[in-house]
Amino acid sequence: MFNYLYAKATGGKFLLRIEDTDRERSEDRFTDDIKASLTWLGMDWDEEPIFQSRRFRRYHEVIEGLLNKGLAYRCECTPQELDALRKRYEAEKKPFRYPGICRDKKNVGEKSVVRIKTPDTGDTMFTDLIRGDISFANKDVDDWVVMRTDKAPTYNFSCVIDDSDQGITHVLRGDDHINNTPKQILLYQTLGLKVPNFAHLPMILGADRQKLSKRHGAASTLEYRTMGYLPEAIVNFLVRLGWSHGDQEIFTLDELKKFFALDHIGKANAVFNTEKLNWVSGHWFREMPSAKLAEYLKKYFASEMEKYSSIEDSRLNRGIEIIQSKVKLIPELLEQLDCVFGPDPVHDAGKFKPEDKPKIKENLLRFLPLLKTAEFKQDVLEKAVKEDLLKSGEKLGPIAQAFRWAVTGGRISPGLFEMLEVQGRDVVIRRVEKAIAAL
């Protein structure tokens, strides 16, 4: 998202690249998921996505050149041997660095990995756009693998080639990549390529302050869609994790595309806070035009909305309108929608105290004639009921609750009179009569 916003805010291009070099872990559905997530959030990429799995020829050509120049070498150490080596280093409390066992070996067969030679002395430094100068001692960067035994390149290698080939100017990524940066810079330098700008973003941690993962709820952006968050809310919430714009809390994507900038990105990790997400979510439900929300529901919650297909749009939209401002998630909205447009509720009068029932019944009966005769508009109904109550000096509260229960079967609902109008005279009278019968 920060990459997208930065590209848009600076008039650049936002490119999508699928880094699927590891064939065992790459599946088409992951790509679909990424595309669907970006599309859902409204972040479209500018050119055809690049798939690394289709660029192996290019990578091999570069690796071949490196090998020929003696800047890289074949290594026949097996994973088992390396594991054993790691254990040994650990036991000796020494940090593991590949010791260059095969560095000077001749005639290593094709069934081997290729490692890049890295310098043993000196430092590799870069100026992070967010954090300033960061430097690493080259002795801490080992001869890392650029190509696996199965001839697939590794991430640190292929992303350098692609960033260069695609003319990437800015690499914005999580700060868990800071350690990869010296490796990549060394490769750029070995290849004589221009080093791009780097900006390492603070990470998002779970409530336990560990790197966000499956156990914190959602593994995929799309799961938030399923949970019933609006894309506007997700973007708005996420952008405030690590970035600020004075005291402003509410942002639209369009606003962000205008004034997102790299200054005012924090350095400290942020904890994902569902409480605040829900608040932002509620805000966007209040903000969204009901027709647009209706469309959204029909698109992403098609199966839940199908039962309302016979309801005409203006009526359905009005129903959504009187509910949307009170909910934080789509399931809540759907639930209330069902109270308004769904089947008649089961009137459980058992939850009332026996001595209260006559009064409730009396209240329902009292206004039944009005409901049958008055023009069925919310303001007309409200005015009529209130005038009547004024004469007797009674409060609206108990009466409203009685009718709320009668027409929804529950005690929570949109405003009573607006709901009555949306439900319509026939439904209301039928439900009120059923309620009276249940008492």
Add this chain to the structure above:
RNA sequence: GUCCCCAUCGUCUAGAGGCCUAGGACAACACCCUUUCACGGUGUGGACACGAGUUCGAAUCUCGUUGGGGACGCCA
């Protein structure tokens, strides 16, 4: 363990030497509004991790300590 990064209310953050008896938002609590639930309004409690410096003056600069995170793969 080694290397790297970070450190303001419970959480997200404002703050780039005097504007800070540290501001906003979420959450909490109280009150108000109110036909329920929300919304909204008002208010309360709540933080510069610690210790040395530098300076007339430090949340802001330096160093150290402590704490947290990340990396250490033939994953990305």
